[in-house]
Amino acid sequence: MRMERNTCVHCRLGGRMEGDFTGKDVYGKHFAPKDYLKMYYSFSKEDGTQENRALTFYLQKFHKTFTVDGVKGDTLIDIGSGPTIYQFLSSCGSFREIIATDYTDQNREEIKRWLKKDPEAFDWSQVLKYVCELEGDREKWVEKGEKVRSTIRRVLKCDVTQVNPLAPLVVAQASCVTSTFCLDSACKDVTTYLAALKNVGSLVKPGGHLVLLVALGASFYMVGQHPFFCLYLEKETVDRAVTEAGFDILWSEGAKNSYSPIHSDCKTVYFLVAQKRIKV
Numbered sequence: 001m002r003m004e005r006n007t008c009v010h011c012r013l014g015g016r017m018e019g020d021f022t023g024k025d026v027y028g029k030h031f032a033p034k035d036y037l038k039m040y041y042s043f044s045k046e047d048g049t050q051e052n053r054a055l056t057f058y059l060q061k062f063h064k065t066f067t068v069d070g071v072k073g074d075t076l077i078d079i080g081s082g083p084t085i086y087q088f089l090s091s092c093g094s095f096r097e098i099i100a101t102d103y104t105d106q107n108r109e110e111i112k113r114w115l116k117k118d119p120e121a122f123d124w125s126q127v128l129k130y131v132c133e134l135e136g137d138r139e140k141w142v143e144k145g146e147k148v149r150s151t152i153r154r155v156l157k158c159d160v161t162q163v164n165p166l167a168p169l170v171v172a173q174a175s176c177v178t179s180t181f182c183l184d185s186a187c188k189d190v191t192t193y194l195a196a197l198k199n200v201g202s203l204v205k206p207g208g209h210l211v212l213l214v215a216l217g218a219s220f221y222m223v224g225q226h227p228f229f230c231l232y233l234e235k236e237t238v239d240r241a242v243t244e245a246g247f248d249i250l251w252s253e254g255a256k257n258s259y260s261p262i263h264s265d266c267k268t269v270y271f272l273v274a275q276k277r278i279k280v
């Protein structure tokens, strides 16, 4: 009997994933926002049964941070927004202005498409309804969409490997900086990760907040048929990096990863809220 070779994604792709850092230029050429959005941000099946447990975890933690715990302020900068807007649904009522950023042109274009209500934009309505339900009135989802659109004032280019991630622009320090799944995919090793966290942390005013969503124990994630590098991180590494960047961790919570192993080998999605120490 011929033993059916159990070829994992890694093997099928000739092991290109481990260690093969996906440089910035690869993102520009091969990162397909539509494939990514369909793969990771489709919310529920036609019959409405929820299947995207990872996304509901993120939405619940953003709800706790901004709506329940009351983190608020003047400006919020989101670093490495990707082509998504889910990360703004709870914070849009707590900040005067939100600045979305990403490294790649196609991700910034995808966000602008949604802001302009382009019919080609990704449909976030199920996600908007879910967050409105968390806030107590599912019917308010259209107003919620308008609130997000009126609060996101700018969509800028960022590069977390630069000391000023928003260079050449100089932006005033923000009350809050959020970053979801960005540093893990933008940094090739832990040294770069520590430096990038300091770069991103420099955008937060003393006493301000840093909110991170990190993929732990991941070495790749798929977008369509294309594997993208992810820095293999453990909770302790992230906590130490946040502390060394000058922040006190207020709370954090991990959730067992629910992505299919074909999509990513991510073990845990990790949500963390920290506050920038005030130098006395």
Ligand SMILES: C[C@](O)(C/N=c1\sc2cccc3c2n1CCC3)C(=O)N1CCN(c2cccc3cnccc23)CC1
Binding pocket: 023, 024, 027, 040, 079, 080, 081, 082, 083, 102, 103, 104, 107, 158, 159, 160, 161, 180, 181, 182, 183, 184, 185, 186, 215, 218, 220, 221, 230, 264, 266
């Ligand atoms: C946020 C993101 O959506 C990536 N999502 C990711 S990663 C990952 C890893 C495991 C699991 C999951 C997962 N997910 C979301 C789904 C679950 C995105 O599209 N990104 C962020 C990173 N980015 C950059 C590349 C190179 C250099 C950069 C320099 N500065 C700034 C950004 C740079 C490209 C655009």
